Amino acid sequence: MSLNMMNMIGVGPFITLPLVVAAMGGSQAVLGWLLGALIAICDGLVWAELGAAMPEAGGSYAFLREIYGRNGAGRMISFLYIWQLGFSAPLSIASGCIGLAQYAAWLWPALHTPILHLPGGASIPAVSFLAAATCLLAVAMLYRNVSTIARTAWVLTGGVLFTIGAVIVAGFTHFHAALLRPAPHAFDLHAGFFAGLGSATLLATYDYWGYYSVCFLGSEVKEPGRTIPRAVLWSIVIVAALYLAMNVSVLGVIPVQELTHSGTAKLAIVSTLMQQTFGAGTARVLTLLVMWTAFASVYSLLLAYSRAPYAAALDGNYFRAFAHVDKRHKFPSVSLLALGGMAAIFCFFHLATVIAALVAIRILLQYLLQQIGVIVLRIRRPEMPRPFRVWLYPLPPLAALAGFLFIVFSRKEASRELLDAVAVAISGSALYLVRAWRRREWPFRPAHSEADGG
Numbered sequence: 458m459s460l461n462m463m464n465m466i467g468v469g470p471f472i473t474l475p476l477v478v479a480a481m482g483g484s485q486a487v488l489g490w491l492l493g494a495l496i497a498i499c500d501g502l503v504w505a506e507l508g509a510a511m512p513e514a515g516g517s518y519a520f521l522r523e524i525y526g527r528n529g530a531g532r533m534i535s536f537l538y539i540w541q542l543g544f545s546a547p548l549s550i551a552s553g554c555i556g557l558a559q560y561a562a563w564l565w566p567a568l569h570t571p572i573l574h575l576p577g578g579a580s581i582p583a584v585s586f587l588a589a590a591t592c593l594l595a596v597a598m599l600y601r602n603v604s605t606i607a608r609t610a611w612v613l614t615g616g617v618l619f620t621i622g623a624v625i626v627a628g629f630t631h632f633h634a635a636l637l638r639p640a641p642h643a644f645d646l647h648a649g650f651f652a653g654l655g656s657a658t659l660l661a662t663y664d665y666w667g668y669y670s671v672c673f674l675g676s677e678v679k680e681p682g683r684t685i686p687r688a689v690l691w692s693i694v695i696v697a698a699l700y701l702a703m704n705v706s707v708l709g710v711i712p713v714q715e716l717t718h719s720g721t722a723k724l725a726i727v728s729t730l731m732q733q734t735f736g737a738g739t740a741r742v743l744t745l746l747v748m749w750t751a752f753a754s755v756y757s758l759l760l761a762y763s764r765a766p767y768a769a770a771l772d773g774n775y776f777r778a779f780a781h782v783d784k785r786h787k788f789p790s791v792s793l794l795a796l797g798g799m800a801a802i803f804c805f806f807h808l809a810t811v812i813a814a815l816v817a818i819r820i821l822l823q824y825l826l827q828q829i830g831v832i833v834l835r836i837r838r839p840e841m842p843r844p845f846r847v848w849l850y851p852l853p854p855l856a857a858l859a860g861f862l863f864i865v866f867s868r869k870e871a872s873r874e875l876l877d878a879v880a881v882a883i884s885g886s887a888l889y890l891v892r893a894w895r896r897r898e899w900p901f902r903p904a905h906s907e908a909d910g911g
Contacts, residue, residue, distance in 0.1 A: 461692035464667025467754025468556030480656035489657025496860035505686035508672035512681030515768025516673035524830035540885030546762040551803035557751035558588040563725035588804035596797035613753035628706020655867025682844030817874030
């Protein structure tokens with residue numbers, strides 16, 4: 458639960474809350490958080506069933522391989538998942554590093570000063586180098602065994618919960634209910650309303666993601682049939698309650714106009730809130746705690762995602778180098794270094810670009826396949842032991858499927874992110890087919906049986 462919640466909270470809500478409000482145009486932005494929570498619960502039930510049934514390292518890699526056939530189509534689909542993870546996981550990690558650096562720049566404005574000038578007039582500020590350095594520090598701290606990491610996780614989680622709790626207390630002790638009043642016609646159901654709701658839900662969904670981190674460590678979890686579903690579902694419920702409380706508390710202190718037009722509030726909402734409620738000194742302390750929270754998220758993300766390429770390589774379905782394990786601490790060192798290095802590069806991109814590309818790629822090349830997959834697996838392998846079963850099946854996977862499709866296609870800017878996802882899918886498919894042809898694997902060799910892929 459601590460790893461899940463670190464992954465979920467991170468710096469996301471502290472940097473996206475003003476963007477969610479701007480997308481909906483007022484306090485009705487709470488709808489985006491509610492819809493995001495509903496999608497997370499429906500998707501979390503799918504993760505809980507698959508994680509309890511297949512507690513292996515790699516999470517989605519193992520799920521997709523078994524669902525679509527270990528020696529059949531599942532081999533290509535699981536390879537494609539690991540390929541997209543090489544982009545989406547570093548994007549997710551980088552978003553936390555960028556958020557941390559933004560709050561650091563609130564404390565030390567000199568970080569916005571350009572220190573590297575590129576041809577054509579472009580420049581890179583010091584804040585981008587700080588983000589990359591943060592990523593490399595997390596890699597160094599994870600270069601050890603998982604029992605040591607778990608102890609560190611509890612310390613980091615304590616800071617995360619204290620930070621978000623302080624924000625909620627600050628808001629409700631200086632609360633003005635009148636500020637929550639929606640604008641006239643805020644709930645008129647027209648095209649603009651649904652486009653705004655799609656954008657707000659995309660950001661909220663990004664903030665909720667992480668409830669599945671425990672699934673990537675399935676082979677290292679005690680009593681996975683009980684532990685994984687509880688960790689997934691309880692982390693969603695707790696974090697959703699915290700997000701909604703924080704959203705309402707901030708909207709009750711900072712006017713919508715300031716949230717949507719003020720550059721300072723957009724970059725460091727917690728710092729602005731604390732400065733207005735408890736003064737500059739408290740704002741500086743809480744800014745440091747937000748940076749702590751961001752680092753905890755980066756730490757958790759790197760830990761979870763580094764297990765997936767390792768599991769695929771160990772299975773012979775990804776590049777052999779990723780199967781390397783550190784001799785002393787017994788963790789996948791090459792996988793950790795590769796994802797950390799790619800994330801450090803993505804730290805030099807704009808935050809909005811990173812989040813949008815991450816969400817589109819992840820939804821189209823992972824989440825949709827799992828929502829369909831849990832139904833396919835129920836049909837093809839009804840005898841499979843399932844310590845946990847999706848409640849009200851098949852409604853949750855169908856609802857999550859509809860929610861993810863709404864997020865992807867309801868926004869005006871969707872075409873750009875769709876092209877990113879298509880490019881990753883085409884390049885990954887081509888790479889798999891070339892590799893499979895050389896190794897005489899599916900589809901150039903028939904699958905062994907129907908159970909393995911038909």
